[in-house]
Amino acid sequence: MTNAKVHIALADDHRMFLHALRALLEKEPGIDVVGVAGTGEELLAIAAHKPVDIACMDIGMPAMNGIETTRRLLALRPNIKVIGVSAFSDRQFVLDLLNAGARGYVTKAEAGEELLRAIHTVQLGKTYLCPDVAATVTNALLDNVPRDIATPRITARERQVLQLIAEGHTSVRIAERLHLAASTVEVHRRNIMRKLDLHSVAELTKYAIRNGITTISG
Amino acid sequence: MTNAKVHIALADDHRMFLHALRALLEKEPGIDVVGVAGTGEELLAIAAHKPVDIACMDIGMPAMNGIETTRRLLALRPNIKVIGVSAFSDRQFVLDLLNAGARGYVTKAEAGEELLRAIHTVQLGKTYLCPDVAATVTNALLDNVPRDIATPRITARERQVLQLIAEGHTSVRIAERLHLAASTVEVHRRNIMRKLDLHSVAELTKYAIRNGITTISG
DNA sequence: GCCAGAATACCGGTAAACACGTACGTAAAA
DNA sequence: TTTTACGTACGTGTTTACCGGTATTCTGGC
Structure with missing residues (x-):
């Protein structure tokens, strides 16, 4: 053995x-x-x-x-x-x-x-x-000691929105694509940024690539 | 042989x-x-x-x-x-x-x-x-037939600006960092987008990663 | 010396992003 | 059952992005 x-x-x-x-x-x-x-x-x-x-x-x-x-x-x-x-x-x-x-x-x-x-x-x-x-x-x-369990995880909807952001779409377009109001998409965008502590589209894009949410060759 | x-x-x-x-x-x-x-x-x-x-x-x-x-x-x-x-x-x-x-x-x-x-x-x-x-x-x-020789290549300055954009900085911050006017940075940003046929920060970021201008682990 | 291109800078406008708030229904969890 | 989280939607305001034009300075090549 x-x-x-x-x-x-x-x-x-x-x-x-x-x-x-x-x-x-x-x-x-x-x-x-x-x-x-x-x-x-x-x-x-x-x-x-x-x-x-x-x-x-x-x-x-x-x-x-x-x-x-x-x-x-x-x-x-x-x-x-x-x-x-x-x-x-x-x-x-x-x-x-x-x-x-x-x-x-x-x-x-x-x-x-x-x-x-x-x-x-x-x-x-x-x-x-x-x-x-x-x-x-x-x-x-x-x-940051309290990092062990406090794992911020984005929801499926947020992930979907993040993917479209990382593909270069605007909130209005994303709203059209997902049949949502533009304001809703902006809330998702805001929540994603808050949860992940990211502050720009560039950072969102890199996060999405690192996590396989989008491909770099888009 | x-x-x-x-x-x-x-x-x-x-x-x-x-x-x-x-x-x-x-x-x-x-x-x-x-x-x-x-x-x-x-x-x-x-x-x-x-x-x-x-x-x-x-x-x-x-x-x-x-x-x-x-x-x-x-x-x-x-x-x-x-x-x-x-x-x-x-x-x-x-x-x-x-x-x-x-x-x-x-x-x-x-x-x-x-x-x-x-x-x-x-x-x-x-x-x-x-x-x-x-x-x-x-x-x-x-x-696009006339693509053969017309290889748009960005300048060193534009590359520098692109790197900072892909790192998530705003035009104002980039201007401060490079000791330029914000308007100048915006022109560089505009020229980069025109030359490379890109239309969003997300696309700029991916291009920068693909070309080694920035690292994804930023 | 002239010309093309790069880098610099400014102005104006529209659209979008971004930050803050509130609100409601539903579904899951405590 | 109460609470929590999620998804949905709206409003208000500031900042930034994005697209257009114009202009000056400097440099490199013909």
């Missing part, structure tokens, strides 16, 4: 990264990549039919993001250990993912060995955060 | 992608990865000291972007064939890169095999664009 290979599933919407990462992990003797997925749904399907010990997933996927995918995955298979892989290291983002049950987080800026280290660490039942993320999180805990 | 391995150098600011891609390419018998770089400068250094046939580089790198890197690389070693690898497929972006002398372009959304196909094609002296990029480019040529 101890010298059996660890079964790993990968998920990333960039197929080239997905395939490349598979090649990287397959070089490791103790690792067996049992499936790769381009979306959160595919990852759930893999976990439903194959033995998966560890899932490494991109967080910034469109449609279903990493946090939602993590929740559903753990509801389906509570023993799977989730490692978040992302280009970003938002404090709030990492905390959300850990709250969702993830056991590790590494950024794509780190070396490939960092992911292997994370895999080996969570395999032992521990939690692994790559250095800069760990620093961000501990700073957050030291600075 | 014909059955010698092709020497490839890689460049990407995401080290994990860089290392994973190296693992993917090293599986190929005809390919020898002679160096990997995290920045454009490193890639130039590698090309200066090692034999490189093909360079696969990420376009959205901070500091020196892919287009500038391509220019300098080809000035240094005109025989190197450059393949652009990017998460995005901007029409203008691709055209700029091809004008700079690149021989291929594949997006990260494509499968890993797509990059291998690009490598084998440019090795034969041909140009390779992945399907969706090829469609975008041909559409651009069919739609």
